[in-house]
Each structure stands twice: as structure tokens, then as C-alpha cells.
Amino acid sequence: MNASAAQSTEQRPTRDVLDSLIESGVHEMNRERTGLLLSGLSAGLDIGFGPLLMAVLLTLSTGGFGDLTTELLLASAYSVGFMFVILGRSELFTEHTTLAVIPVLDGQASPRQLARLWGLVYVGNLVGGMFFTVLAVLLMPGLGVVTPAAFEAIALKLVTHELLWLLIAGMFAGWLMGLLAWLITAAQETTSRLLLIWVVTATIGLLHLPHSIAGNVEVLFGLLVSDGITIADYLWFLSLATIGNAVGGAVFVASLKYGHVVRGGK
Numbered sequence: 001m002n003a004s005a006a007q008s009t010e011q012r013p014t015r016d017v018l019d020s021l022i023e024s025g026v027h028e029m030n031r032e033r034t035g036l037l038l039s040g041l042s043a044g045l046d047i048g049f050g051p052l053l054m055a056v057l058l059t060l061s062t063g064g065f066g067d068l069t070t071e072l073l074l075a076s077a078y079s080v081g082f083m084f085v086i087l088g089r090s091e092l093f094t095e096h097t098t099l100a101v102i103p104v105l106d107g108q109a110s111p112r113q114l115a116r117l118w119g120l121v122y123v124g125n126l127v128g129g130m131f132f133t134v135l136a137v138l139l140m141p142g143l144g145v146v147t148p149a150a151f152e153a154i155a156l157k158l159v160t161h162e163l164l165w166l167l168i169a170g171m172f173a174g175w176l177m178g179l180l181a182w183l184i185t186a187a188q189e190t191t192s193r194l195l196l197i198w199v200v201t202a203t204i205g206l207l208h209l210p211h212s213i214a215g216n217v218e219v220l221f222g223l224l225v226s227d228g229i230t231i232a233d234y235l236w237f238l239s240l241a242t243i244g245n246a247v248g249g250a251v252f253v254a255s256l257k258y259g260h261v262v263r264g265g266k
Contacts, residue, residue: 017103018261025103026176028096030112032065033120040124043090046261047125048132048217049082051154052140054205054211055221058150065157071206079198081214086184086197088235091121093213093242097249098178105258122242140254141230148225155222157208159233163240166210171252173209176200177245179252205213210241 028036054077063070085092099118103109140146161169180200187193204211219237222229 009060013026013186014261014264015259017182018258019157021099021182022103022106022108025096025099025101026108028091029100029103029109029117031034033116036117036120037124039091040093040121041128042088042124043085043092043121044125044128044130044213045132046088046128047081047092047214048136049218050078050201050205050214051221052132052136052146053077053080053093053256054154054218055136055140055146055150058153059146061197061236064241065153075202075205076198078214079201083194083197083202086180087190091124093122093210094174094177094245094249095117095140095181096121097174097246098181098254101250101254102258105254106262126216126238129213131215131222133217133224137221137224151221151224152226152228155219155229158210159222159229159237163236166240166256167244168204169207170210170212170241172207172244172249173204173211173241173249174245174248175252176204176209176248177211178249179251182253183258210244211243212238212241215241 054074057070057073057077058064061067061073061198065071082092086095091219096117100109100114104111104114136146137148137151141148175198180196183196183200184193187196216238219229219234223231223234
């Protein structure tokens with residue numbers, strides 16, 4: 001096989017991944033408004049099981065943040081919500097910071113269509129997360145498996161940082177989520193996808209990076225049960241994490257990967 005044939009063979013799978021992402025992004029942009037909103041609402045509800053399971057583990061564990069075993073368990077619990085959302089094919093804002101940007105870069109969708117998709121999915125995610133949080137805070141302590149102190153500890157882990165840290169760390173979280181969207185598209189089997197979701201989202205959890213949608217639930221936990229977390233803390237977190245996530249997914253994954261595939265030659 002000559003050099004040019006070998007290069008073509010190596011690049012074809014990557015081009016297939018890009019084409020699949022473009023097709024998926026265009027399909028989502030053309031979905032009916034109510035369907036997008038409801039799918040985003042479902043994702044906001046489902047992702048809350050990750051933070052809730054974290055709170056349960058913190059309550060039942062003899063360790064806490066800073067203990068290696070507990071941190072690994074919490075990171076794995078954090079990934080559960082993402083597994084429910086991604087394998088269930090609900091709409092998650094931080095996936096679309098990559099998926100929906102690529103069709104715009106390719107000229108197959110407009111910035112207006114991107115804004116529509118982002119807005120509907122984001123609002124659905126936030127409202128779903130709020131509903132889940134209220135239900136969890138009202139009902140779960142009565143079962144004896146989680147305490148308000150655990151809810152507060154999870155929230156404080158995200159809001160007790162400088163604002164610049166929230167923005168930069170949010171970019172890293174968006175970068176990882178964009179990379180996950182790319183890898184999920186490249187993977188062929190459910191088992192492979194499950195492992196990828198766990199690896200990437202557990203990394204976000206272990207590093208305590210601010211994910212705007214899962215973090216919406218985490219910080220709301222603390223806002224509802226603790227006087228030490230204010231509405232200002234919540235709004236600063238949500239705005240900076242959202243901006244960081246969007247920049248991380250759109251720049252470090254969508255733009256760079258689209259550029260290297262398209263400019264890599266036929």
C-alpha cells in the first residue's frame with residue numbers, strides 16, 4: 001500500500017465521525033420546539049441521580065472529601081446521571097456545545113439555529129434539575145439515607161472558589177464533555193460507550209470541575225438546605241460554568257477537530 005492510500009485509510013474513520021456528528025447536529029436543530037424542550041427537561045431530571053447518589057455515599061461513608069476511596073466512589077456516582085442521560089438519548093446542553101457547533105462551522109446550519117437549540121435544551125435542563133432538586137431535598141432525608149449536611153458539602157465544593165477558577169475550570173469541563181460527544185460517536189458498542197462515559201465524567205467529578213447542568217443540581221442542594229450558600233453564589237456559579245462549558249466544547253473540541261479533519265485532505 002502506498003503512502004497516499006495508507007493516509008486515506010487512516011483518515012476515513014475520522015471523517016465518518018465528523019459526518020455523523022454533522023448529521024446528528026442538523027437533525028437536532030430541525031426538531032420540533034416542544035420535543036427539544038421536553039427532552040432537555042428529561043435530561044435535567046435524570047442527571048440529578050448522580051449528585052443525589054453522591055450525597056447518599058457521603059452520608060453513609062466514614063470518609064469524606066479528601067479521602068481517596070471516598071473521592072473515587074463519589075466520582076463514579078457522579079457519572080451515573082450522565083449514563084442515564086447519554087445512553088437514554090436525552091438532550092444535554094454540554095453535549096450540544098460541540099455537536100451543534102460543528103454543522104454551523106460546516107455551513108449546514110445558521111448561528112440562529114444554534115442559539116435556538118442551545119436555548120431550548122439549556123432551559124429544559126435547568127428546569128428539570130430544579131424539579132429534581134426540590135423533590136430530593138423534600139423527600140430523601142425522610143428515608144434516612146441522606147442528610148442536609150451531605151447536600152451542603154457537595155454544594156460548597158463548587159462555590160468556594162474564585163470566580164476566575166469557575167470560568168477556567170468550566171472550560172475544562174466543557175472540553176471533556178465535547179471530547180465525550182466525539183468519542184461516543186466513534187464508539188460502536190454500548191459497553192464501549194458506557195466505559196467512555198464513566199471515564200470522562202468520573203474525571204470531571206474527581207477534579208470537581210463545574211458542569212453547568214449537573215452543578216445546577218449540586219449547588220441548588222446547598223442553596224435549599226444551607227444558609228451559607230446564597231442566591232448570588234448560585235447565579236455566579238451557573239453563569240460562569242455555562243460560559244466556560246460552552247467555550248470549552250465549542251473551541252477546544254468542535255473547532256479544532258473540525259479544522260484538523262477538514263484540512264487533513266480527502
